[in-house]
Amino acid sequence: MTRRSTLVLMSVALVFSLLTGAAAGAGKGRTSKGHGLTVAQLRSRLLTISDMPSGWTVQPPSAGSGGGFACLANLTGPKANPVSASFQEGNFPQFEESLRSGQHKDFVGITNALSSCRNETFQSQGTTYTGQFEALSMPRMAAESKAYEVTFNVQGFNVAIEINVFRAGSTLGLTTLADFGQAETQLFNQLTQSVVNRLGVPAGRQSGGTSQQAAAPTISPDLTGTAQPIIPPAKTGRVSVVSVGAVQPESGDTVVPVIVRNGTSGTISNIQVSGPALNPQGQVIGSGQSGHVAPENLLPGQVSFVPVSFQSTVPTGSDFHFSVTYDPESNSSRLDAKVTQANLITGSGGESSIVGEVINPGPSSITGPISVTVFCFDSSGHLIAAQSDFTAGSGNIAPGASDSYQVTLLDQSCPTYLVGSSGWVTRG
Numbered sequence: 001m002t003r004r005s006t007l008v009l010m011s012v013a014l015v016f017s018l019l020t021g022a023a024a025g026a027g028k029g030r031t032s033k034g035h036g037l038t039v040a041q042l043r044s045r046l047l048t049i050s051d052m053p054s055g056w057t058v059q060p061p062s063a064g065s066g067g068g069f070a071c072l073a074n075l076t077g078p079k080a081n082p083v084s085a086s087f088q089e090g091n092f093p094q095f096e097e098s099l100r101s102g103q104h105k106d107f108v109g110i111t112n113a114l115s116s117c118r119n120e121t122f123q124s125q126g127t128t129y130t131g132q133f134e135a136l137s138m139p140r141m142a143a144e145s146k147a148y149e150v151t152f153n154v155q156g157f158n159v160a161i162e163i164n165v166f167r168a169g170s171t172l173g174l175t176t177l178a179d180f181g182q183a184e185t186q187l188f189n190q191l192t193q194s195v196v197n198r199l200g201v202p203a204g205r206q207s208g209g210t211s212q213q214a215a216a217p218t219i220s221p222d223l224t225g226t227a228q229p230i231i232p233p234a235k236t237g238r239v240s241v242v243s244v245g246a247v248q249p250e251s252g253d254t255v256v257p258v259i260v261r262n263g264t265s266g267t268i269s270n271i272q273v274s275g276p277a278l279n280p281q282g283q284v285i286g287s288g289q290s291g292h293v294a295p296e297n298l299l300p301g302q303v304s305f306v307p308v309s310f311q312s313t314v315p316t317g318s319d320f321h322f323s324v325t326y327d328p329e330s331n332s333s334r335l336d337a338k339v340t341q342a343n344l345i346t347g348s349g350g351e352s353s354i355v356g357e358v359i360n361p362g363p364s365s366i367t368g369p370i371s372v373t374v375f376c377f378d379s380s381g382h383l384i385a386a387q388s389d390f391t392a393g394s395g396n397i398a399p400g401a402s403d404s405y406q407v408t409l410l411d412q413s414c415p416t417y418l419v420g421s422s423g424w425v426t427r428g
Contacts, residue, residue: 037171039083042099045198046085047191052095059086059094071117071133082174090319091282093179095188097195102172104144110165110172111146122152129153137237138189141196142168149183157181157276158323164192168199180321181275182240186232218302220295222361224339225374225418230381231259231303238263241273241322242303245383247314248412254314256288257307257375257386260324262298267329269297273306275322277314285318286310292371292388294420296334305375305418307386335366337397337421342374344414352409358391358421359402366423368395372405373421376414385412397423 037045049058082098117133131150138147145166152159161178162185175195177188219229232242245257256277262268271293277286288308298304308322341356354374360366369390376385387410391403405421 037101042101042171043083045099046083047087047097047195047198048085049087051194051198052087052191053089053187056087056089056095059088069117069120069122069131071120072113090280091278092319092321093177093183093187095175095177095191097173097175097191099171099173099195099199101170102167103170104167106172107144107165107167110174114146114148114163114165117148117150120150136162136185138164138185139193141189141192142166142173142199157321162188164188166192166196168196171199173199180278180319181323182238185240186242218299219418220298220302220336220420222295222336222338223305223418223420224356225342225416227375227377227416227418228381229259229303229377229383229418231261233261237265239268239271239298239324239326241324243383244320244322246385247316247318248385249313252313254286254310254312255291255307255386256310256314256320257305257383258322259383260293260298260304260306262300262302262304265300267297267299268326269329270325270327270333271296271298271304271306272325273308273322274325275308275320277310278319278321279315280317280319286312286314288320288322291386292373292420292422294373294375294418294422295336296422297329297336305373305383305386305420307373307375307388333425334422335360335362335364335425337361337366337370337423339372339419339421340402342417342419344417347408352414353406354409354414354417354419355404355406356419357402357404358397360397360399363399365399365426366397367426368393368397368423370394370397370403370421370423372407372419374407374409374414375418375420376409376412377416377418378413379415381416385414387412391421396426 082100084098086096088094120131122129122131129152131152133150136147136149148163150161157180160183161176162183164175166173175192177183239262241258242261243259248255260271273290276284279285288310291307291309293304293306337358338361339358343355345353345355373388378384387407389407391405393403397403
């Protein structure tokens with residue numbers, strides 16, 4: 001069975017377990033009453049390909065009934081078949097929406113069932129998968145809405161399915177975005193809001209909940225340069241890749257720079273990004289691992305810029321499914337140097353370089369080699385490249401001491417840039 005088939009089946013099971021059953025907790029097996037839209041009217045409100053971003057295609061809607069999650073067993077009773085639309089970009093991600101008539105009690109029944117889910121099993125063609133459910137804090141999309149995520153491991157790859165259940169008037173809606181690695185929350189929110197908008201319901205205000213809101217994105221003062229990066233929102237309570245930059249070939253290898261944002265309430269460090277590159281057929285064509293992260297230590301809301309290296313040629317247009325690992329700051333093995341200058345110069349041969357100085361702002365010595373990484377952005381603030389080197393001395397930097405650096409950009413365009421630097425913690 002392909003990873004794609006497994007992913008689609010998981011999404012199908014969620015959609016039809018949640019929307020085809022009567023309201024859980026109603027207790028009498030009755031369908032919802034009310035004067036909702038007719039099936040034909042609901043179908044006319046579904047998204048079309050013109051509502052999707054460029055590169056997406058229409059897929060056949062899910063068919064049949066799902067199930068398999070014990071926590072959703074109460075969602076039984078007379079069927080209320082929804083109307084559905086499904087789209088995907090290449091092989092992944094896949095977005096699906098389903099609409100049916102429903103009232104407040106139906107919304108409560110569905111969301112109560114989802115809120116009861118923890119570690120649940122799902123069987124597909126003889127294989128058992130375990131999914132971890134958790135509630136997410138997202139903007140309220142309509143009169144009522146709640147969001148969830150379920151994550152699986154499929155054939156060695158992490159799979160995430162984000163779920164939004166909403167009620168707009170007498171219409172119940174459910175949207176899902178399924179992808180390898182981490183689903184793109186910003187895109188999911190945009191598409192879900194488009195679904196609600198087609199029903200004629202204005203956007204709601206932020207829903208309540210126990211999850212805290214993510215801190216506003218900030219760039220560490222240890223970095224310096226001329227760029228004003230575009231930073232997408234983080235998933236509240238998560239450390240995640242929020243932006244993937246341009247594919248950058250380098251002599252048979254490939255570098256793909258990404259932006260990682262700390263959406264948690266604590267400081268983190270030792271950030272590592274890894275994951276596969278897939279071609280349009282869904283085949284893995286490369287395995288990436290992060291290089292020098294800048295900065296290495298992140299306060300809540302801050303972002304790191306991370307070059308991910310592939311030891312193979314990865315073509316433009318590939319899909320990337322990155323995962324992030326990190327440690328608490330107390331376990332950090334690397335310290336950030338503060339970049340005090342970052343100046344663009346042109347050498348005698350016409351090559352461009354970024355030159356400047358770094359200083360150790362902390363109370364502990366930083367052990368070399370001291371890495372320096374230049375992250376290049378286009379004039380609009382999109383991440384396009386990364387280039388690394390070491391300080392001139394490339395040795396230890398005592399507290400308050402400094403060192404210079406020069407990073408040659410080779411043939412890379414670098415309209416605007418940020419520079420970060422770090423080294424190892426000196427152990428006593």
